[in-house]
Amino acid sequence: MSDFESTNLFEQQDANRRRTRWLVVAFIAFFGWLGFGGDWILYELTRDAPPNAYRHVFPWAGIALTVFAGLLAAYAWKTGPNKVLWSAGAREIETASGDSETRLVNVVEEMAIASGLPRPRIWLIPDPDPNAFATGLDAEHAHIAVTDGLLAMCSRDELQAVIAHEMGHVKNLDVRLMTFLAALVGAVALMSDGVGRMLRGGARFGALTGGRSRGKRDNLGPLVVVLIAVWLLSWLIAPFVTRLLALGVSRKREFLADAMSAQFTRNPLALASALEKIEHAEAPTMSIKRGSAHLCIADPLGRKASLREGTLADIFGTHPPMAIRVARLKAMGYQEAKALSASA
Amino acid sequence: MGFIALLVVLALLVFWLIGAYNKLIGLKNQVANAWKQIDVQLKRRHDLIPNLVNTVKGAMQFERETLEAVVSARNKAIQVQQAPGTSVGQTAAAESQLTGALGRLLAVVESYPDLKATGNVAQLQEELTSTENKIAFARQLYNDTATQYNTKQQQFPTNLVAGMAGAAPAELWEITDQAERAVPNVDLSFGTPPRAAT
Numbered sequence: 001m002s003d004f005e006s007t008n009l010f011e012q013q014d015a016n017r018r019r020t021r022w023l024v025v026a027f028i029a030f031f032g033w034l035g036f037g038g039d040w041i042l043y044e045l046t047r048d049a050p051p052n053a054y055r056h057v058f059p060w061a062g063i064a065l066t067v068f069a070g071l072l073a074a075y076a077w078k079t080g081p082n083k084v085l086w087s088a089g090a091r092e093i094e095t096a097s098g099d100s101e102t103r104l105v106n107v108v109e110e111m112a113i114a115s116g117l118p119r120p121r122i123w124l125i126p127d128p129d130p131n132a133f134a135t136g137l138d139a140e141h142a143h144i145a146v147t148d149g150l151l152a153m154c155s156r157d158e159l160q161a162v163i164a165h166e167m168g169h170v171k172n173l174d175v176r177l178m179t180f181l182a183a184l185v186g187a188v189a190l191m192s193d194g195v196g197r198m199l200r201g202g203a204r205f206g207a208l209t210g211g212r213s214r215g216k217r218d219n220l221g222p223l224v225v226v227l228i229a230v231w232l233l234s235w236l237i238a239p240f241v242t243r244l245l246a247l248g249v250s251r252k253r254e255f256l257a258d259a260m261s262a263q264f265t266r267n268p269l270a271l272a273s274a275l276e277k278i279e280h281a282e283a284p285t286m287s288i289k290r291g292s293a294h295l296c297i298a299d300p301l302g303r304k305a306s307l308r309e310g311t312l313a314d315i316f317g318t319h320p321p322m323a324i325r326v327a328r329l330k331a332m333g334y335q336e337a338k339a340l341s342a343s344a
Numbered sequence: 345m346g347f348i349a350l351l352v353v354l355a356l357l358v359f360w361l362i363g364a365y366n367k368l369i370g371l372k373n374q375v376a377n378a379w380k381q382i383d384v385q386l387k388r389r390h391d392l393i394p395n396l397v398n399t400v401k402g403a404m405q406f407e408r409e410t411l412e413a414v415v416s417a418r419n420k421a422i423q424v425q426q427a428p429g430t431s432v433g434q435t436a437a438a439e440s441q442l443t444g445a446l447g448r449l450l451a452v453v454e455s456y457p458d459l460k461a462t463g464n465v466a467q468l469q470e471e472l473t474s475t476e477n478k479i480a481f482a483r484q485l486y487n488d489t490a491t492q493y494n495t496k497q498q499q500f501p502t503n504l505v506a507g508m509a510g511a512a513p514a515e516l517w518e519i520t521d522q523a524e525r526a527v528p529n530v531d532l533s534f535g536t537p538p539r540a541a542t
Contacts, residue, residue, distance in 0.1 A: 099466070099467075099470070102467070102470060103470060103474075106470065106471075106473075106474035106477075107474075109474070109478065110474060110477045110478050110481055111481070113381060113385070113478050113481045113482050113485065114481035114482075114484060114485060115485075116374075116377075116378065116381075116485050116489075156473075160477075264481070266484065
């Protein structure tokens with residue numbers, strides 16, 4: 001793993017940004033192929049059609065899929081943040097009452113200053129399991145929610161580190177990115193279902209009319225045959241592939257937010273110890289639903305995948321394995337201590 | 345053909361120029377804004393101190409010197425903050441005095457368990473901790489932004505536009521307290537430049 005060599009927090013941030021960029025490019029390229037690939041095939045099929053017959057020159061399929069995904073994204077952007085908070089049963093802290101709430105508000109204000117962002121709105125979730133998440137599409141409309149359990153369990157420094165991680169998500173516009181990707185995944189999943197149905201219908205149709213279309217099919221060039229095969233296969237695996245790519249992006253953003261937390265607090269070890277505490281709290285966070293898992297500081301479902309390193313955890317988790325996150329944070333802390341002692 | 349190529353190169357140059365200029369101006373404003381954040385937090389700190397002093401005064405008859413040190417450091421810090429044209433270094437020095445005095449006061453408060461137990465003092469302590477943190481984080485943001493701005497000014501080829509954008513190195517907030525840091529003072533500002541945030 002080359003990640004471990006670049007332990008400086010700014011290098012880690014850059015590395016994770018680069019990796020996200022490539023994943024997002026791959027995601028969009030695959031999505032484009034699913035839509036506009038179909039247009040290409042239709043174009044090749046109708047290219048030699050007689051002058052008055054239909055020719056597919058305008059890429060309807062690709063545009064339709066893009067518009068569909070766009071509508072889904074717009075809907076998710078509009079309703080997402082409020083829905084997440086509502087479904088978690090969060091209560092907004094408008095005026096802090098009690099020591100722990102005052103401390104939370106102060107810590108959020110401190111981290112807003114450290115990140116140079118406006119103070120987000122603060123919400124409390126009545127759940128004894130420690131967890132936290134951020135939502136809202138931009139820094140001006142950001143929300144940070146924490147559970148009662150987190151307030152009870154963490155020291156001031158640890159709470160600060162967790163809030164800094166969430167402010168990192170806010171600063172990186174991760175909610176916007178993940179909502180966008182989730183909309184693309186949803187569009188592909190719905191359409192793939194439709195394409196699958198069409199294929200089954202088409203096979204029946206082909207069996208009925210097979211005799212007559214035989215002569216025409218012989219004229220298909222090898223390019224078109226390969227294109228059709230690859231395109232159909234792409235649609236078959238699309239729901240799976242898009243989800244994996246989205247999860248890949250999610251994990252990179254978690255690493256990035258960890259490194260942002262280290263930048264804001266200059267205390268990566270506090271986040272490491274907070275993560276260890278959160279990991280050792282056994283119960284899953286009941287109030288946070290599966291759909292918003294990627295927004296949290298730690299996987300709220302407590303799935304085993306985040307516990308250990310391994311191929312399965314590498315592919316299917318919304319969060320990277322906890323052990324790796326903690327190891328990287330400790331490496332950052334070590335670098336910092338080394339830099340300090342070198343300059344003294 | 346040659347003429348078109350020349351035009352393209354010129355257009356690219358103009359685009360780069362605009363980009364580099366705007367980047368510098370953007371950073372300059374960010375530095376100014378970061379400085380304002382520090383100012384806000386310093387004011388909070390100064391406002392908080394009389395409250396703290398009044399609360400602990402009664403119980404701390406024997407620590408008059410410590411209390412007086414805090415009050416005088418605060419008054420001096422306010423003077424420095426309100427004086428026009430103060431440099432970052434002067435503010436840093438005055439505030440560092442205040443940090444030291446406050447630290448001693450809090451250490452003394454620790455040795456009065458009865459005092460600490462009263463709710464008011466516990467609340468004040470949280471407020472003070474938070475304010476101190478806010479100052480530290482605002483300072484961190486200011487130093488990070490200022491360093492970014494200074495680096496950009498010196499980097500080739502942006503340094504060619506630096507004069508045009510009126511960019512001058514921003515002075516960093518150095519920690520002058522000997523206890524906080526024991527390294528020689530590295531002046532990154534080359535001489536006595538104006539404070540960036542004006």
